[in-house]
Amino acid sequence: MNILDKIVADKRIEVELKKSIIPTTQLENSVLFDRKTNSLANALRNSTTGIIAEHKRRSPSKAVINQKVSVQDVAIGYQKAEVCGMSILTDGKYFGGSLDDLLLTRASVELPLLRKEFIIDEYQLLEAKAYGADVILLIAAVLTRDQIKSLSEFAKSLSLDVLLEVHNQEELEKSIMPTLDMLGVNNRNLKTFEVSTDISKSLSDQIPDDFVKVSESGISSIEAIKDLKQYGYKGFLIGENFMKTENPGTSAIEFIQNLK
Numbered sequence: 724m725n726i727l728d729k730i731v732a733d734k735r736i737e738v739e740l741k742k743s744i745i746p747t748t749q750l751e752n753s754v755l756f757d758r759k760t761n762s763l764a765n766a767l768r769n770s771t772t773g774i775i776a777e778h779k780r781r782s783p784s785k786a787v788i789n790q791k792v793s794v795q796d797v798a799i800g801y802q803k804a805e806v807c808g809m810s811i812l813t814d815g816k817y818f819g820g821s822l823d824d825l826l827l828t829r830a831s832v833e834l835p836l837l838r839k840e841f842i843i844d845e846y847q848l849l850e851a852k853a854y855g856a857d858v859i860l861l862i863a864a865v866l867t868r869d870q871i872k873s874l875s876e877f878a879k880s881l882s883l884d885v886l887l888e889v890h891n892q893e894e895l896e897k898s899i900m901p902t903l904d905m906l907g908v909n910n911r912n913l914k915t916f917e918v919s920t921d922i923s924k925s926l927s928d929q930i931p932d933d934f935v936k937v938s939e940s941g942i943s944s945i946e947a948i949k950d951l952k953q954y955g956y957k958g959f960l961i962g963e964n965f966m967k968t969e970n971p972g973t974s975a976i977e978f979i980q981n982l983k
């Protein structure tokens with residue numbers, strides 16, 4: 724079993740356990756559930772920088788990234804940096820995140836927030852809404868076309884933006900459908916952890932223009948972004964490069980100033 728299969732197998736168990744404790748009505752009755760969402764796709768369309776900054780404490784590819792900073796401080800720092808949106812890892816076992824991280828971020832900033840999670844069930848979309856997300860991630864490598872269709876339709880019915888993530892041509896071909904807002908190319912292979920922005924470049928011309936193109940992972944230089952912009956990318960998802968520093972917000976401020 725590769726790491727992605729393991730994560731998803733654990734996630735299935737986790738979701739079933741949660742379903743048995745917290746009924747969907749409880750999620751639907753939460754204060755944030757009817758909040759008006761803030762579109763990340765629109766923010767990216769109107770931006771010249773396009774940075775989506777991530778909160779990530781650790782990952783399977785890197786044991787410790789940052790266990791010291793508080794999620795609120797990171798969020799406030801990213802907002803000061805004028806990022807377009809923020810991504811919050813909510814998986815606990817492999818990434819050290821939680822839904823509480825999402826909630827605390829929602830309470831701290833107005834930015835569009837992406838729930839970064841391994842989504843396999845509609846229940847997780849209700850959770851995303853209840854904890855203040857504006858955007859959800861669907862990973863093509865772990866979903867069938869039918870699942871992508873039903874999950875993205877359900878997300879749209881909740882006014883959530885959908886970012887669909889692919890890593891190769893086959894995943895891209897099976898996934899294209901009108902209920903997606905953004906297409907993200909993950910430069911990191913989630914099965915082997917190899918990273919290269921060449922994958923974003925090679926897939927770019929196969930992504931129809933109606934979708935906002937996002938390049939994800941392994942981005943650490945202004946040059947890489949300038950280069951990816953030539954290929955039509957409007958969004959750049961950056962985690963480690965900011966999170967590995969003592970003050971991720973300050974690092975994002977400096978980075979974005981140099982990009983302008």
Ligand SMILES: O=P(O)(O)OC[C@@H](O)[C@@H](O)c1c[nH]c2ccccc12
Nearest residue numbers: 909939940941942960961962963964
């Ligand atoms: O820290 P990086 O290399 O800048 O990557 C951020 C983000 O793209 C990465 O965390 C990510 C992309 N897709 C994912 C899916 C699940 C978990 C994590 C991810």
